[in-house]
Amino acid sequence: MMRIAIAGSGGLAQIFAQYLNDTVHPFIILSREDQPALVSNGYQVAVVDYDSQDDLRYTLRGIDLVISTVSGVPQINLIDAAAHSGVRRFVPAEFEGPPARRTGNDPLDRGKRATIDRLRHWSNHPRHRMHFTIFSCGIFYERFANGGMAALDIGTSTGIQNEGSYLMNARHGTAEVVERTTSGQPVYICLTSVYDVGRFVIAALDLGLQTWPEEFRMSGERRTVTEILQWAAAVRRSKKYIFDLKDKMLTCTVPMFSTDVIEPRDLVAHLQHATYYQDYAKVARFQELIATEQRRYDFENPNLNPLVNVQPVSFWNWLSAQWGAPPAQ
Secondary structure, eight states: OOOEEEEOOSHHHHHHHHHHTTSSOOEEEEESSOOHHHHHTTOOEEEOOTTOHHHHHHHTTTOOEEEEOOOHHHHHHHHHHHHHTTOSEEEOSOOSSOGGGSOSSOTTOTTHHHHHHHHHHHHTOSSSOOEEOEEEOOEEGGGGSTTTGGGGTOOTTSSOOSTTOSSEETTTTEEEEOOBOTTSOBOEEEEEOHHHHHHHHHHHGGGOGGGOOSEEEOOSEEEEHHHHHHHHHHHHTSSEEEEEETTEEEEEEOOOOEEEEOOGGGHHHHHHHHHHTTOHHHHHHHHHHHHHHTTTTOOSSOSSGGGSOOOOOOHHHHHHHHHSSOOOO
């Protein structure tokens, strides 16, 4: 049994808490403010000041593992406090593609490099050594969900948390993608449902913290961008829908996707155009397309999948559950 602290109270933190609640491991949720709804669900919530080392160190006394869903300076402060409080291992808010895939001058960094540098500092510290593990999972299925990640209160700082912000808008049948790399190879993406990420992380507890490597990779699917679009179009056109409109039966089908395929050599020009016109939503989309073409979210041979008893939901089944019904009006 180990004592665990979940940093953050948003959607991802609540998913971790949901699965932890079914284990023998006691845990607390760290939040900047009171969370009466979480308390009413039986969770223990500690209100913390991420700018106060004294507050954080006091709260983390006796904690073995910190699972973070906060980022930036608050997370770095939390890392420092955890190391001084004797926390054995820290899981940062790094639930995406492998850090090794990132470029040196990363516009999507948002403090990630500084976080990993800080974790490496403490992992080699002679007095306050604290290990860390990054859980890489690729793209969340929920980026393509009804309502996007925002519907789950996840990714609010990314700029692509809304429905249709990344690759495609399944509701409207539109897509803006790059399908091949500069070398002409298909662009692959690893994808995992956020709920399966929760299941994977909690299942890894049974392996013992001392056995965890610096990076666990998990994946629900590895698919090409082309396959993702084809599957979404197939799901949206899989049925004929019949509506009763003032006693008149109306039959319709969902139209084919309208896809704008961008050549990799043109991505930077599109980004510069969006930047010039200060269209920040487009800037975020094209930064993500560039990262996708550079294989930021792609990896093979996930090392966590074979170690735990987690069968992730397939992307097809997930898409069918999300979009295999009449479009919302």
